[in-house]
Amino acid sequence: MSRAHSPLAPRTAPGRAVLMALTAATLLAVTVPLVWMLITSMKPRSAILTALPTLDFTPTLVNFQALFTGDSSILPYIRNSVVASLGSTAIAVVLGCMAGYALSIWRSRAKAQLSFWIISTRMAPIAAVIVPLFVLFRSVGLIDSIAGLMLAYLTFNLPFAIWLMNAFFAEVPASLREAAQMDGCTPLQAFRRVVLPCAVPGVVATAVLCTVFSWNDYAFAVAFSGPASQTLPMSAGSLITQTGVDWGQLCAIGLVTVIPMMVLGLTVRRHLVTGLSLGAVTGE
Amino acid sequence: MLAPAILVLAAVSVIPFVSLIVMSFSHVRLLGGVTLTPAGLENWTTVFGDPATWASWLRTLEFFVLAVGSEMALGFGVALILNALRRSRTIVFSITLLPMFLAPITVGLLGNFLLDPTIGLYSWLLRSVGLLAPNHGLLGQRETSMVAIAALDAWEWTPLIALIILAGLTSINPSVLEAASLDGAGFTRTITSVVLPSIAPILLVALLVRSMDAIRYFDIVQITTGGGPASSTWMISQQLQQKVQATSLDGVTTLIGQASVIGITMIAFSTIIANLFVRLLSKRERDR
Numbered sequence: 254m255s256r257a258h259s260p261l262a263p264r265t266a267p268g269r270a271v272l273m274a275l276t277a278a279t280l281l282a283v284t285v286p287l288v289w290m291l292i293t294s295m296k297p298r299s300a301i302l303t304a305l306p307t308l309d310f311t312p313t314l315v316n317f318q319a320l321f322t323g324d325s326s327i328l329p330y331i332r333n334s335v336v337a338s339l340g341s342t343a344i345a346v347v348l349g350c351m352a353g354y355a356l357s358i359w360r361s362r363a364k365a366q367l368s369f370w371i372i373s374t375r376m377a378p379i380a381a382v383i384v385p386l387f388v389l390f391r392s393v394g395l396i397d398s399i400a401g402l403m404l405a406y407l408t409f410n411l412p413f414a415i416w417l418m419n420a421f422f423a424e425v426p427a428s429l430r431e432a433a434q435m436d437g438c439t440p441l442q443a444f445r446r447v448v449l450p451c452a453v454p455g456v457v458a459t460a461v462l463c464t465v466f467s468w469n470d471y472a473f474a475v476a477f478s479g480p481a482s483q484t485l486p487m488s489a490g491s492l493i494t495q496t497g498v499d500w501g502q503l504c505a506i507g508l509v510t511v512i513p514m515m516v517l518g519l520t521v522r523r524h525l526v527t528g529l530s531l532g533a534v535t536g537e
Numbered sequence: 538m539l540a541p542a543i544l545v546l547a548a549v550s551v552i553p554f555v556s557l558i559v560m561s562f563s564h565v566r567l568l569g570g571v572t573l574t575p576a577g578l579e580n581w582t583t584v585f586g587d588p589a590t591w592a593s594w595l596r597t598l599e600f601f602v603l604a605v606g607s608e609m610a611l612g613f614g615v616a617l618i619l620n621a622l623r624r625s626r627t628i629v630f631s632i633t634l635l636p637m638f639l640a641p642i643t644v645g646l647l648g649n650f651l652l653d654p655t656i657g658l659y660s661w662l663l664r665s666v667g668l669l670a671p672n673h674g675l676l677g678q679r680e681t682s683m684v685a686i687a688a689l690d691a692w693e694w695t696p697l698i699a700l701i702i703l704a705g706l707t708s709i710n711p712s713v714l715e716a717a718s719l720d721g722a723g724f725t726r727t728i729t730s731v732v733l734p735s736i737a738p739i740l741l742v743a744l745l746v747r748s749m750d751a752i753r754y755f756d757i758v759q760i761t762t763g764g765g766p767a768s769s770t771w772m773i774s775q776q777l778q779q780k781v782q783a784t785s786l787d788g789v790t791t792l793i794g795q796a797s798v799i800g801i802t803m804i805a806f807s808t809i810i811a812n813l814f815v816r817l818l819s820k821r822e823r824d825r
Contacts (some may be wrong), residue, residue: 259711260715260717260718261714261727262622262623272618272621272622275614275618276618276625276629280629280633282692283633283635283692284632284635285658286636286692287636290647290650302656304655304656306656306661344545348541348542349542351538352538354538355539365815365819367543369811369812369815371546374550376807376811377753377804378803378804378806378807379753379755380755380773380777381557381799381801381803384560384781384797384800385554385797387781388556388560388565388567388793389556391571392570405549407545407546408550408553411542411545415542415546465638468640469638469640469641470640471640471641472754472755472759486642486643490642490760498649500656503650504647507639507647510639510640511638511639511640511643514638514639515635515638518637519631519634522631526700526703526704529701529746530704530742530746531746532818533746533814533817533821534704534739534742
């Protein structure tokens, strides 16, 4: 992609050299830990526990094999993570679309108060939310259940989805909806046939971010899940408490956990800035 | 259409919030079901009279300044770099974003590994340039543990700040920048007199978005130092966590009441940030 020359870009040869150096430094800072994680995941144990970090080893997939075979296979963890995060995301996005649309066309003084309440729910510290949920979940038997985790993830995914879909729907020109209604659509039909299709990229971005947030959760999972509902981040967390940490396996779990999220995240790259700034900033 | 979402949101937020308030005025017992007995202001006076609470708030503030401060500065720098790139921008940008998608727990574990005193890659690098004594790790020393945790946080979240600021930079009208350079303004002058003033609202958005998340998450601390060594990274979330796990002397009553008090003060803090955020947004909408 070629772009217009930014007036803030260097024009002289030394300036361009500095830019190249800074770009290289940024890329190194970002990628060295990631690449080291990848390398370590393919190292045999003996090549990891060296005082001098080494690149002299024969790549192996034993760490990955160990993750997927035997009694301590992480497959159940993956299943729990997928069900809990996709379930929570689906509920959040469906309800979020409806409420976000209603909010975007609503004109009332109460709207500001309602919006404020929704966003402050999203910002509530996880540690503070866990305490009452723990007590409530205990009294209704939701501890150690996937349903409990889904519900817990809704505490941040639902306000996020409502808030963000409101921002995406607000971008759809009101004239489109009015034209549809003029042509005889009911408000609900106008939403389903005209407004929602226009906001599909926003829906996808919202769904991806909800999935990433719940997939990456550790605090809620530690507080609420048990043997029947452990998630992928917990499988990593549990490895570190045992004596003699198996770094090769840990790095392998880290990769298995992050790669799907990186792929999902980069597919909605254009909408990331809107999503992660909670609709306050729109991208290119 | 609003009703279903509001009902669910009320169920997962209002009910817990109300019970948090009720519990903060109660002794909570968990043996054989949950029972509450009134405790008056006892939990509140205990928490606010405890120097450990204040110390943990102070450390939260220290973390906040270190982490969010460096993220803002580095994020601005990375955004300037990305903005100056042309053909390679998309690929460099995509790579730069990657750390954000890691689970915070993975970042913590990776930090443990890279900073391990004996086998850590970064410990070895720091040792080779004489910045670290043998068998010392940044996370294990009282003097450096907080800096190390802030650095891990900054590694994961600087991309987010860069992402937001870059959107701001690309929205500046190029003719304004051309005019500045025609008037003879150098790079530094252009940044301070043109760029920073025009992206001030976006910088504030980045700051607020990051601020609320900095107090939200505590996975990295939990998995790396657990609040240590010698409480040097013991922040408010650790203080709350400890109260949840603790049981008082009689062996039946829990300290969940005190944990609730801490939870409420944390929520009060995040509500202030949410308020600033909403005000900023509605001001921008009016200006448009």
